[in-house]
Amino acid sequence: MAYVDLNPIRAKMASSPETSDHTAIKSRIETLKSDKKPTPSIENFVGSKANEIGLPFVLREYLELVDWTGRIVRKDKRGQTNSSLPPILERLSIDRDSWLILTTEFERQFGQWVGSEYIVRQVYSDRHYQRIPSANRLL
Numbered sequence: 799m800a801y802v803d804l805n806p807i808r809a810k811m812a813s814s815p816e817t818s819d820h821t822a823i824k825s826r827i828e829t830l831k832s833d834k835k836p837t838p839s840i841e842n843f844v845g846s847k848a849n850e851i852g853l854p855f856v857l858r859e860y861l862e863l864v865d866w867t868g869r870i871v872r873k874d875k876r877g878q879t880n881s882s883l884p885p886i887l888e889r890l891s892i893d894r895d896s897w898l899i900l901t902t903e904f905e906r907q908f909g910q911w912v913g914s915e916y917i918v919r920q921v922y923s924d925r926h927y928q929r930i931p932s933a934n935r936l937l
Contacts, residue, residue: 799853800864807868810877815864815886823864826857827890848915861886 803815803823812818816827822840829836836842843860844852853860865886868879883889922929 800860800867803864804868807877807879808872808875813877814879814883814889815861815868816889823861827861830857830890858887861890 799822803818803821806812806818806821807814815821815823818824825837825840828834842850842852843855843857844850845856846854862885865879869881871878
């Protein structure tokens with residue numbers, strides 16, 4: 799998916815994901831900025847929500863992945879994302895401090911492990927925890 803989203807950049811037809819016409823990533827960014835409903839033909843990112851159908855990734859992380867990958871210079875490709883551009887989260891005005899707290903202090907903020915029910919139960923069991931939360935607390 800990232801490969802396809804980076805095609806216009808690698809072909810020097812666009813300078814960044816948000817300017818790459820006819821790509822899903824540009825459509826996702828426009829949806830994110832406008833608070834409109836996503837295009838039905840583009841699969842939603844659902845992260846680790848076991849009860850949701852969609853891509854098991856977080857949009858913010860996907861944007862960072864594509865931005866980082868697009869900056870890699872490859873001899874067999876004509877283009878790459880300009881290294882002087884600010885990071886994509888900054889370009890899109892996504893609050894980095896909140897994201898940092900969420901990703902570095904997650905357990906302290908939420909007080910438990912997070913993931914699919916099977917994985918969380920396995921972690922609790924492997925660590926010999928006495929109390930394993932009910933399934934509705936794991937979602």
